[in-house]
Amino acid sequence: MTQATLLALLSHWWRNPLQLFTLLAGLALATALWSGVQAVNAEARASYDAAAATLGEAQYERLVRPDGQPMAQATYVALRRAGWLVSPVVQGRLEGVRIVGIEPLTAPGGIGPVAPQEGADFGSFLTGEGQLFANAETAARLPDLDVIISPDIAPGTAVTDIGVAQRLLGKADLIDSLIVLPAQPRTRVPLAEIAADLTRQPAQGGSDIGRLTDSFHLNLTAFGLLSFAVGIFIVNGAIGLAFEQRRPVVRTMRALGLPLRRLILLMGAELMIFALIAGIIGVALGYVIAALLLPDVAATLRGLYGADVSGTLQLRPSWWLSGLAIALGGTALAASGALSQLARMPLLAAAQPRALAMAAGRRARLQGYAALVLLVLSAILMVTAEGLIGGFGLLAGLLIGAALALPLLLDACLNLMSKAAKSVTAQWFWADTRQQLPGLSLALMALLLAMAANVGVSTMVSSFRLTFTDFLDQRLASELYVRTDDAAQAAGLIGFAKDRVDAILPIQSTQTTVAGQPTEVFGARDHATYRDFWVFLQSTDDAWGTTFAGRTVLINEQLSRRAGLDVGDTMTLQDRDFQIAGVYGDYGNPIGQAVLGEAIFGMLYPDVAPRNYGLRMPPEDVPDFVAGLEAATGIPATQTINQAGIKSISLAIFERTFTVTTALNILTLAVAGFAILMSLLTLASMRVPQLAPAWAMGMTRRQIGWLELLRAVMLALLTALVALPLGLALAWALLAVVNVAAFGWQLPMYLFPADYARLGVFALLAAALAALWPALRLARTPPADLLKVFSNER
Amino acid sequence: MLLTVTDIQKTYQTADGPFAVLRGIDLCLAAGETLALTGESGSGKSTLLHLIGGLDTPDAGQIVLQGQDIAALDDTGRAALRRGTVGVVFQQFNLIPSLKVGDNIAFQARLAGKHDPAWAATLAEKMGLTPHLNKYPEQLSGGQQQRVAIARTLAAKPKLVLADEPTGNLDEATAGVVMDLMLQLVAETGAGLLMVTHSEALAARLSRRLHLRAGQVA
Amino acid sequence: MNVKALLLLCWMPCVATAQGFAGLGTEVDGFSVPQPNPTFHFPSDHGAHPEYRIEWWYLTANLTAADGTPYGLQWTLFRSALAPETGAGWSAPQLWMGHAAVTTPDNHYVSERLxxxxxxxxxxxxxxxxxxxxxxxxxxxxxxxxMTASAPDFAYDMALTAKGPLVFHGEGGYSVKSAAGQASYYYSQPFFAITGTLQLPEGDIAVTGNAWLDREWSSQPLADNQTGWDWFSLSFDDGAKLMGFRLQQTDGENFTSATWIMPDGTTTAYADGALTATPLATNADDVPVRWRVELPARGLDVTVAAINDNAWMTTSVPYWEGPVTVTGSHAGIGYLEMTGYE
Known part of the structure; x- marks a missing residue:
């Protein structure tokens, strides 16, 4: 019995290879999409880790000489022998590459070559044979050295053993700085007794970027889930079609005495085998996608898929297993619905068109109610949602609700069109489109989700990028930042810089409490830098003007949210009332901030003297200025920060992620286009009887073919019109609800009409491409086939 | 007695309320006997056939086939009945389009575990299907397709053949040929035949006839 | 695996082929090899022997506080050479690893330096x-x-006084480690009286007790088929002491060796098979923390039990090292070290 049944089941695919192909391809593409996104997520993480490793040096307190000169190596040994857990660092530049020499036996974790790489030989690393670690791009700049490619190292940096660095940089027995490990022993001799000439340089918080990247991670995860939803829709569509096509055969086999249980078991097994095959293809495809998408391919893949020894890539089991699980799980999910429907299908329900229509009507009504409930729920959540669960609930409600509502919306739309149509052809076109809608609705839902996800994610990503660059511009506006230790140094700096830079912006601040919130108050000098670079979430017309004039104050978002203060409210500093003129975004700062004009700050806090200065100058002048400053005033380079450099490194790291996201957008659309193709091909055979009358009434096959194409594009256009607001709602939910829930601050949302237009064109193109072949096939249907419709028995 | 049907009742729920299709039908059929079920559309003849074939269950009454009350069978039992004891010839042929003619003929017998290649070949020969065994159903004419369906039913050597307007989709000449073949082969196997038809001429060729009107024996 | 652990495995000789614990097995690569019938020269032999691959200064102590609470203490310095050379600068091939630990009945504090x-x-x-x-x-x-050591969570400062002579294991300090003849130079000072202060999170604790300092160096102390060892240093209430070890082999067999030390420091060496050590119970990590130790030649049949089962050294190369109590034919205290149980 099993053999005969399997033969009958499998022969279906043998006779309909196209259906088999669409089923397998649908499953494989959904898996590939998921795997690709996973790979990109991992890539993003790797980028951030590299950024963190570069900035990681700043997360530890350091010991340096105040004059910025290197210290003797003996000082390091003396400190170690006095109980100080410190680790030496030597750095310098070679061929424009930043060489960092570390001592791996004493360095804290998270610095240096993070993971052992292929070819790493620590014996030779330690005994001075000269191995360096750098990414491929940097390695290319050091052709004469033994560089091991390691994608985890930040751009433009090569890490090596301290002995090698000393030799390369000509710093024998010298050390630039000592990293102070966070955990120190219980007994330790005071620093002054060992090395009085060293000062402690406090850790610089890398948290600004850290918080932003956390947020971006969250959003990428959301994108992963969205792509998963699109994939599941496609799997569901493919499986649904596979069952729909075989419904009559299933009925016949049961009538001939095949037990239901056996049938379901065999069909389930058949699907699982297909899912496994498609899953394997999909994972392989995802691997290819990742390889094509990701820059720095070989190196990055090594990072993504695990350590590799022989030079061939190795797939990380967790990665491909999760891909297979998605294929099998998605199939099981979709198949369980289809199989339970099959189990409930009465043996005798004749394929009466009227009954089917009634059932379809019932289903449509049900679907409408479900969509309505979900969308209303989303609307409520938009106002009330708090916390991550609420945020993701909102996302899910929006997506599923909109997808379910789409066919009804389209149907209503087409109904309107057909009423408005004047010509007979137009009327027939609209009516015929309406009739086709049920067969296409799953594919259109997938297209809707794909487009909405794209609109949502590209809005989110681009908004994020703008915010991030604005934030960097705002916070790192000055090209050079100089810390002075005392009034004499400050005076020296001003004297030296006066005629050499565009502006000197003193940075002075003090800690206080505003409305119970710990707050840092800043005094800012009247300069265009602030007006040009600071971005307000909310502000009065001339916020900086009134603030520099001493009448108003500017506060950060954190203070605004926590103290409930808004533009126009009044707050008190040193018993003096100030109106709030603006609220600015301050990503990643845990405490409140307020900015006053320099003059009024000086009056309110006469004891606070500026110690830190931002200097505006052309970025290319910075290195010479730093050298000159040291020569003239003795302020060492260690007290300056070249902010332009930090900015460009950070942006370069982020740019890679943005590129990858864009590529993924296109991939998602391609998958949705495939879903349309699949549906149209399936419908094509049913189309012949529907089109035959139109042909008989005098339309040419060519005309019919064109109309088929037009129909697909038109449906895609209507779907795109629904997808745009949905995508924007999605982006808003991500930026304003999920992000606030996760991090306590809102990312501003920007709109990118040109991007949306391009996306729309892509979607129409995808739909047109998908419809092209089916339309051609219809246009070439032999007249005999069309005639058969009329001559067939019954 | 091969088949005894006692006081069968069946009611369907429709949009206009409950509709009693069968209102107490009795009939019996001996092995080798042929019975025509006639009646207008909606008189309940197809429903009766489906109940006897285990494709549906009656609301009340008893259907005893070879001494077994089939109303008492569960889904699996009815499936076993359908593949082993009875054979149904449908008006729409209901062939499996992806299987070749030869595999279609053998399908039910294989399900029942009674496949006899020699017997299947004999049937194909008698039905004039031998040249078409490697074709797919869609490549055959309607009459040929129905001959495949009949061969499929008989290949499983059922005790009772149920036929629901087996020639309803065929033109008159073809219908005559198909009917001749079916009657001849059923007689050869010694099975009982219960055939729904609205054709007086066909009904006359069977040994007995039962006319239904509004769910009752007229 | 973190960088440091990898480094350690690399620096411990011949990691690629080693079956033995931390690569202590196998071949020699230009390093000197211990020879039988050694003559030691002091104080120079207390110092380093860079021409040998590995060497250690290994001190363990059983301590008691005024309230009678038992404590264990470890201070160890390992030397490991990448090549049989010395030199100045970062590239010199001599690497050093320090382990310090304090074991209380409830806690085990560990620190490592490289x-x-x-x-x-x-x-x-x-x-x-x-x-x-x-x-x-x-x-x-x-x-x-x-002797001093300090870590973020503990520190100690101890004074030691020798109450007996140095003790040489095996054949006058030539200690055979396998049937194939692998050997090391091995002597001890097991007669230290120790006193000092432990600084623990629980507070400062004044302690006194006995310490045992081991000196050992070699270039290939383990055979290819040896995967780890169980080492016992036991001090009995009657003043006698026992050093015994059991080397585990991949074939399930063991190689044992023992030195019986009289209170006056005279020794008797026992070759393979004289000593037997049998695990009786394991802790949650499957490390045997109760043993039956027998040396029939001395009428010894004792149970050795850990004071704290969780004396696991969470160092780059992890192992178990902690104080024990001895009951049975002889009563006493001691230290137990077990490697190869990862």
Whole structure:
């Protein structure tokens, strides 16, 4: 019995290879999409880790000489022998590459070559044979050295053993700085007794970027889930079609005495085998996608898929297993619905068109109610949602609700069109489109989700990028930042810089409490830098003007949210009332901030003297200025920060992620286009009887073919019109609800009409491409086939 | 007695309320006997056939086939009945389009575990299907397709053949040929035949006839 | 695996082929090899022997506080050479690893230091004797000595006084480690009286007790088929002491060796098979923390039990090292070290 049944089941695919192909391809593409996104997520993480490793040096307190000169190596040994857990660092530049020499036996974790790489030989690393670690791009700049490619190292940096660095940089027995490990022993001799000439340089918080990247991670995860939803829709569509096509055969086999249980078991097994095959293809495809998408391919893949020894890539089991699980799980999910429907299908329900229509009507009504409930729920959540669960609930409600509502919306739309149509052809076109809608609705839902996800994610990503660059511009506006230790140094700096830079912006601040919130108050000098670079979430017309004039104050978002203060409210500093003129975004700062004009700050806090200065100058002048400053005033380079450099490194790291996201957008659309193709091909055979009358009434096959194409594009256009607001709602939910829930601050949302237009064109193109072949096939249907419709028995 | 049907009742729920299709039908059929079920559309003849074939269950009454009350069978039992004891010839042929003619003929017998290649070949020969065994159903004419369906039913050597307007989709000449073949082969196997038809001429060729009107024996 | 663990495995000789614990097995690569019938020269042999691959200064102590609470203490300095050379600077092939630990009945505090030998951060000098890594120091003339170590969560400062002579294991300090003849130079000072203060999160605790200092160096102490060892240093209430070890082999067999030490320091060496050590119970990590130790030649049949089952050294190369109590034919205290149980 099993053999005969399997033969009958499998022969279906043998006779309909196209259906088999669409089923397998649908499953494989959904898996590939998921795997690709996973790979990109991992890539993003790797980028951030590299950024963190570069900035990681700043997360530890350091010991340096105040004059910025290197210290003797003996000082390091003396400190170690006095109980100080410190680790030496030597750095310098070679061929424009930043060489960092570390001592791996004493360095804290998270610095240096993070993971052992292929070819790493620590014996030779330690005994001075000269191995360096750098990414491929940097390695290319050091052709004469033994560089091991390691994608985890930040751009433009090569890490090596301290002995090698000393030799390369000509710093024998010298050390630039000592990293102070966070955990120190219980007994330790005071620093002054060992090395009085060293000062402690406090850790610089890398948290600004850290918080932003956390947020971006969250959003990428959301994108992963969205792509998963699109994939599941496609799997569901493919499986649904596979069952729909075989419904009559299933009925016949049961009538001939095949037990239901056996049938379901065999069909389930058949699907699982297909899912496994498609899953394997999909994972392989995802691997290819990742390889094509990701820059720095070989190196990055090594990072993504695990350590590799022989030079061939190795797939990380967790990665491909999760891909297979998605294929099998998605199939099981979709198949369980289809199989339970099959189990409930009465043996005798004749394929009466009227009954089917009634059932379809019932289903449509049900679907409408479900969509309505979900969308209303989303609307409520938009106002009330708090916390991550609420945020993701909102996302899910929006997506599923909109997808379910789409066919009804389209149907209503087409109904309107057909009423408005004047010509007979137009009327027939609209009516015929309406009739086709049920067969296409799953594919259109997938297209809707794909487009909405794209609109949502590209809005989110681009908004994020703008915010991030604005934030960097705002916070790192000055090209050079100089810390002075005392009034004499400050005076020296001003004297030296006066005629050499565009502006000197003193940075002075003090800690206080505003409305119970710990707050840092800043005094800012009247300069265009602030007006040009600071971005307000909310502000009065001339916020900086009134603030520099001493009448108003500017506060950060954190203070605004926590103290409930808004533009126009009044707050008190040193018993003096100030109106709030603006609220600015301050990503990643845990405490409140307020900015006053320099003059009024000086009056309110006469004891606070500026110690830190931002200097505006052309970025290319910075290195010479730093050298000159040291020569003239003795302020060492260690007290300056070249902010332009930090900015460009950070942006370069982020740019890679943005590129990858864009590529993924296109991939998602391609998958949705495939879903349309699949549906149209399936419908094509049913189309012949529907089109035959139109042909008989005098339309040419060519005309019919064109109309088929037009129909697909038109449906895609209507779907795109629904997808745009949905995508924007999605982006808003991500930026304003999920992000606030996760991090306590809102990312501003920007709109990118040109991007949306391009996306729309892509979607129409995808739909047109998908419809092209089916339309051609219809246009070439032999007249005999069309005639058969009329001559067939019954 | 091969088949005894006692006081069968069946009611369907429709949009206009409950509709009693069968209102107490009795009939019996001996092995080798042929019975025509006639009646207008909606008189309940197809429903009766489906109940006897285990494709549906009656609301009340008893259907005893070879001494077994089939109303008492569960889904699996009815499936076993359908593949082993009875054979149904449908008006729409209901062939499996992806299987070749030869595999279609053998399908039910294989399900029942009674496949006899020699017997299947004999049937194909008698039905004039031998040249078409490697074709797919869609490549055959309607009459040929129905001959495949009949061969499929008989290949499983059922005790009772149920036929629901087996020639309803065929033109008159073809219908005559198909009917001749079916009657001849059923007689050869010694099975009982219960055939729904609205054709007086066909009904006359069977040994007995039962006319239904509004769910009752007229 | 973190960088440091990898480094350690690399620096421990011949990691690629080693079956033995931390790569202590196999071949020699230009390093010197211990020879039978050694003659030791002191104080120079208390210092480092860079021409041998590995070497250690290994001190364990059983301590008691005023309230009777037992404590264990460890101070160890390992030397490992990438090549049989010395030199100055970062590239010198001598690497050093320090382990310090304090074991209480409820806690086990561990700290580790790593350093390179060419820059003065760690090393051993024979005259005057000083062994150090960072601020951890063991120094003195082997009659009286001082010893310190500190970590974020604990520290100690101890004074040692020798109450007996040095003791040489095996054949006059030539200690055979396998049937194939692998061997090391091995002597001990098991007669230290120790006193000092433990600084623990629980507070400062004044303690006194006995310490046992082992000196061992070699270039290939384990055979290819040996995967780890169980080492016992037991001090009995009658003043006698026992050093015994059991080397585990991949074939399930063991190689044992023992030294019976009389209270006056005279020794009897026992070759393979004289001593038997049988695990009786394991802790949650499957490390045997109760043993039956038998040396029939001495009428010894004792149960050795850990004071704290969780004396696992969470160092780059992890192992178990902790104080034990001895009951049975002889009563006493001691230390147990077990490797190869990862």
């Amino acid at each position: 350093a390179r030998g060419g820059i003065g951060q760690a090393g051993v000098t024979a005259e005057p004797f000083e062994a150090w890594i960072d601020d951890w120091v063991l120094q003195g003339d082997w009659q009286t000595m001082q």
